[in-house]
Amino acid sequence: MNEIQRYRQSIDSIDEQLSSLLNQRMVITRSIARYKTEHDCSVLDSQREKEILKKARQRCTTEELTPYHESFFTHVLALSRQYQQSIVTREHTK
Numbered sequence: 001m002n003e004i005q006r007y008r009q010s011i012d013s014i015d016e017q018l019s020s021l022l023n024q025r026m027v028i029t030r031s032i033a034r035y036k037t038e039h040d041c042s043v044l045d046s047q048r049e050k051e052i053l054k055k056a057r058q059r060c061t062t063e064e065l066t067p068y069h070e071s072f073f074t075h076v077l078a079l080s081r082q083y084q085q086s087i088v089t090r091e092h093t094k
């Protein structure tokens, strides 16, 4: 195996972990969406999202990676909201 193949093997392994973690996160997101439907809460919680992004920035040890880290979690939150909205809409049309 040459150098780039080894790097790509590492990336494949990390992507596998990211997929598994995303699955786990979305399962929890689904539970929160159901809770929010039952309690008539809005999907967006800006305060909570600010906290999540602050924690993400603090966890980032390499300063040059901070904007990427922040962008990654901004995208995760947008997908989470999108998924929650689809669940809330589905629950309301039942």
Ligand SMILES: O=C(O)C(=O)C[C@]1(C(=O)O)C=C[C@@H](O)C=C1
Binding pocket: 029, 032, 033, 043, 044, 045, 046, 048, 049, 052, 076, 077, 080, 081, 084
């Ligand atoms: O904590 C919540 O209230 C959630 O709905 C979860 C979550 C998230 O994915 O972390 C999603 C949407 C909200 O705007 C804030 C956070």
